[in-house]
Structures are given as structure tokens and as C-alpha cells.
Amino acid sequence: MTTPATIKRRDPQRSRANILAAAQALFAERGYAQTGLREIASLAGVSSTLLVKYYESKAGLFEAALSNALxxxxxxxxxxxxxxxxxxxxxxxxxxxxxxxxxxxxxxxxxxxxxxxxxxxxxxxxxxxxxxxxxxxxxxxxxxxxxxxxxxxxxxxxxxxxxxxxxxxxxxxxxxxxxxxxxxxxxxxxxxxxxxxxx
Structure with a gap:
């Protein structure tokens, strides 16, 4: 008997938390100009398209990272x-x-x-x-x-x-x-x- 494949669902709240934590770490270590969305996505363990979906741009992510860290x-x-x-x-x-x-x-x-x-x-x-x-x-x-x-x-x-x-x-x-x-x-x-x- 075969069982249906388990579909791994993304947890949006956890993904956002991981993205913000990665962005804060990299922006604080390298600065805005030296940090790319792909680097943030890689550190957060998500795709860079997800960053754009949630925050629209690097500037939007930067502002969200500041607000979250305050x-x-x-x-x-x-x-x-x-x-x-x-x-x-x-x-x-x-x-x-x-x-x-x-x-x-x-x-x-x-x-x-x-x-x-x-x-x-x-x-x-x-x-x-x-x-x-x-x-x-x-x-x-x-x-x-x-x-x-x-x-x-x-x-x-x-x-x-x-x-x-x-x-x-x-x-x-x-x-x-x-x-x-x-x-x-x-x-x-x-x-x-x-x-x-x-x-």
C-alpha cells in the first residue's frame, strides 16, 4: 500500500523571522551596500523570490529589519x-x-x-x-x-x-x-x- 507524499508546507511566520534575523546580522556586519538579497536568502534558508514577495525590495527589507530590531x-x-x-x-x-x-x-x-x-x-x-x-x-x-x-x-x-x-x-x-x-x-x-x- 502506498501512502501519499507528505507536502512540506512553509511556515510564513518562521520564514519572516529567519529572513529578518539574517538581514539584521548581515546589514550589521557588512553594511547595506555590501549585502545582497541572495546572501540574506541563503543565510535565512529561503529563496530570494520569497524576500521580494514579503518585502518588495532590499530597501523594504532594510526598513523592516530596523523596525524588528528596535x-x-x-x-x-x-x-x-x-x-x-x-x-x-x-x-x-x-x-x-x-x-x-x-x-x-x-x-x-x-x-x-x-x-x-x-x-x-x-x-x-x-x-x-x-x-x-x-x-x-x-x-x-x-x-x-x-x-x-x-x-x-x-x-x-x-x-x-x-x-x-x-x-x-x-x-x-x-x-x-x-x-x-x-x-x-x-x-x-x-x-x-x-x-x-x-x-
Missing amino acids: ELEFITSEDRSRFGENLVSAVLDTRRPITIPAMLTLSIGDAEAAAISARFARQHIIKPVAKWLGPPRASARAYTILMLSTGFIIYNRHILIEESSPARASVANWLAHTAQAIVDGDESALEAYQPASRR
Whole structure:
């Protein structure tokens, strides 16, 4: 007696998750300009036509990968008095994949990707963080936190300049203190953003 062949059905949710994870890994490692859809498809274990079906283009996939990687809630939903500590703790937790800073930084090699990154950062990082921070100068404070944390992540995750634990701990403590001062509205942490007439 013969049995009908089992048809392997694709799990769209799992396929999308695999595609986004592969895209995040490659965009963060190689940058937008150096990453092709075929490479992403190969790493995700799917066909490149499936990427186009789900995301229409490499630009669409890049934006989806950024959105999927964004985690603001774990920092901004916590007690404001522990923001700096929570930020540094998240960055130093190597079990937590943090790909957005590298994806944003490496997008500058392509005009389309750079435009997507700028729009994404404004709409999905700066605006929500500024709203959470509130006055005074919420946008300037949000930009400052983004710049400081991006630099810290890049150097801790990708370019390990200082390998000694005490030196790295010192920088981590400085970032935690500075980020907390910015959240608390400490004017000395924002002096660089004051117009010349106010200095």
C-alpha cells in the first residue's frame, strides 16, 4: 500500500523571522551596500523570490529589519531613575543582540539606506524618546542619548579599543552617569546644545 507524499508546507511566520534575523546580522556586519538579497536568502534558508514577495525590495527589507530590531520599551518603560543603569546593562549583556547601531552606521555607504536610516531614527527613536523625556529640550536630549549609546555599542560590540576590564568598566560607569544626567534634565550634560547667545 502506498501512502501519499507528505507536502512540506512553509511556515510564513518562521520564514519572516529567519529572513529578518539574517538581514539584521548581515546589514550589521557588512553594511547595506555590501549585502545582497541572495546572501540574506541563503543565510535565512529561503529563496530570494520569497524576500521580494514579503518585502518588495532590499530597501523594504532594510526598513523592516530596523523596525524588528528596535527595543525601546525595555529602557523607557522602566523607572526613570535607573535609565542610565538599564541602558548600560542592556549593552553589556552579550546575550542580547543589538544590531541597530551597526546597521545605521554602516548604511552611510548608500544614499537610499542612509535616507531610510535617518527617517527611521527620527520617527522611531528620537520622537518616542523625546516624548518620554519631556521638556526641556527633549529632542536634543534624545539625540544626545542616541549618539552616546550608539558610540558605546559600536566600540563595545564591534571595535574593542580598550580590552582591560577596569577601563571598560570606567567608560560604562561614565555612560550610565551621563545618560542618567541627560534623562534627569541636568543642564551641564546639555551645554553643547545651547545656542551661543545662551552660553
